[in-house]
Amino acid sequence: MSIDQSDADRANAFFLLDEVLQFFWPAALRAAAELRVADHLADGPLPVQDLAKAVGADPxxxxxxxxxxxxxxxxxxxxxxxxxLTPKADPLRSDAPNSVRSGVIMVTDAMFWxxxxxxxxxxxxxxxxxxxxFGVPFFEYFATDPATVALFHEGMASYSDSxxxxxxxxxxxxGGTRLVEIGGGHGHLLRTVLREHPGVHGVLFDRPHVVAEHGLGELGDDTRWETAEGDFFDKVPAGDAYLMKRVLHDWSDDECVEILSRCRDAMHPGGRIYAVDTVIPEGNAYDHGKVLDVLLMVAFTGRERTAAEFATLFDRAGLTVExxxxxxxxxxxVEGSRA
Known part of the structure; x- marks a missing residue:
């Protein structure tokens, strides 16, 4: 028995079959990043044979x-x-102002692939x-391989710097705000904030081995910042405002409430919390956060959240989303204050 298909049916079927092959796009992108193809094309186009020889690949x-x-x-x-090289390929250069080479390699690493x-x-x-x-939770996995630690932080920096x-x-x-960045990594964001807000004093808070690699010295004024080491599930430094970028999305709702509660406990009167994440919009339209959310789903306990879901987290921690x-x-x- 044959089944007649309309042109629309065939088009929809081909669409799905074509879509399922699209994972070869990031695979090819990884190869170009690992081989530093963009670096070798910075001075102009090359014949494939010459390019292959330069990067050590089969032409x-x-x-x-x-x-x-x-x-x-x-x-x-x-x-x-x-x-x-094209404008879209230029950020794959290692020395590009907004290089994403490390980010491409990180996202296509086995830990996500x-x-x-x-x-x-x-x-x-x-x-x-x-x-x-992998045998252990995501963040514990880093302890088994220093190269993976470096890959993750370099990759996240390439995402975050833009x-x-x-x-x-x-x-x-x-002006005069004492701003504590929670889980601030190497301080790239805090350094940018301090440059944009000259009257703010910054505190970079993270694990000891992470803070040790900070780059806040590039500000040229060590009176405007300090570092603090610890675990944000335990205790955080006192401050007027708390900044956390791509932190809450790593953790479950209960864990997020713990982090937010520690900030609420330590904040000065009139304090604020600034949680920086993608905020998922309602509806069926494409949104970058919806892609990241699926990545988080398979690797972390966390997720990307809607505005309503952030409001619920803040409320549970004794905070109000303003x-x-x-x-x-x-x-x-997402700006919040003490409830």
Whole structure:
């Protein structure tokens, strides 16, 4: 028995079959990043043979990977058959002002690649699959491999660096504010905030081995900042305002309430909390946060949240969401105060 298909039916079927092959796009992007293809094209186009020799690759297979990337404007083949850098490929350069090379390599690393392949288990069971695959929870996994620690922090920095200036400019900080950045990593965001708000004093708070690698010295004025070491589930430094970027999305609701509660306990009267994350909009439209949310689903206990879900977290921690401040990036600032 044959089943007649309309043109629309066939088009929809092909759409799904084509979509399922799209994971080869980030795979090819990873190859280009690892081989530093963009670095070797910074001075101009190269024949594939010369480019392959420079990066240590097979000419034919290198061409095939780059030909796929070129379909989205990442690299291009010119009329003479040479491979050229394009504006969309330029951020893959290691020395580009907004280099994302480390971010591309991080997101396509086995810690995310392998977990994404087990997404059905995460959907079925309701939790991350990272520990089952790697033997320990995500953040404990770092302790087993220093190279992975470096990869994660470099990758996150490449994501965050393009967001930091818009976030810093969106923060409504008054002069004289003692601002504590919770889980601030190497201090890239705090450094940007202090440059944009000259009257603010910053405190970088994170684990000892993370704070040890901070870059706040680049400010050139060590009277405007200090570092503090500890565990944000235990106790945080006193301050007028608390800033946390891409922190709450790593943790479950109960864990987020613990973090927010520690900030509430330590904040000075009239204090504020600024939680910087993607805020998921209602409806079916594409949103960058919806993609990140699925990544988090398979690897972490956390998730991206809607404005209403942030309000619930803050309320449970004895805080009130005052407003959600958009930025000129994919991030928003959820501002809260003591209830």
């Amino acid at each position: 034919r297979n290198l061409y095939r990977a780059l030909r796929l990337l070129a379909t989205r404007g990442v690299f291009a083949e010119d009329a003479e058959g040479r491979i050229a 392998s977990t994404s392949g087990a997404i059905t288990d995460s959907v079925r069971e309701g939790g991350p699959v990272f520990e089952r695959i 967001e930091n200036l818009p976030v810093a400019r969106a923060l409504p900080l008054a 407003r959600v401040i958009p930025t000129d990036s994919v991030m928003s600032v």
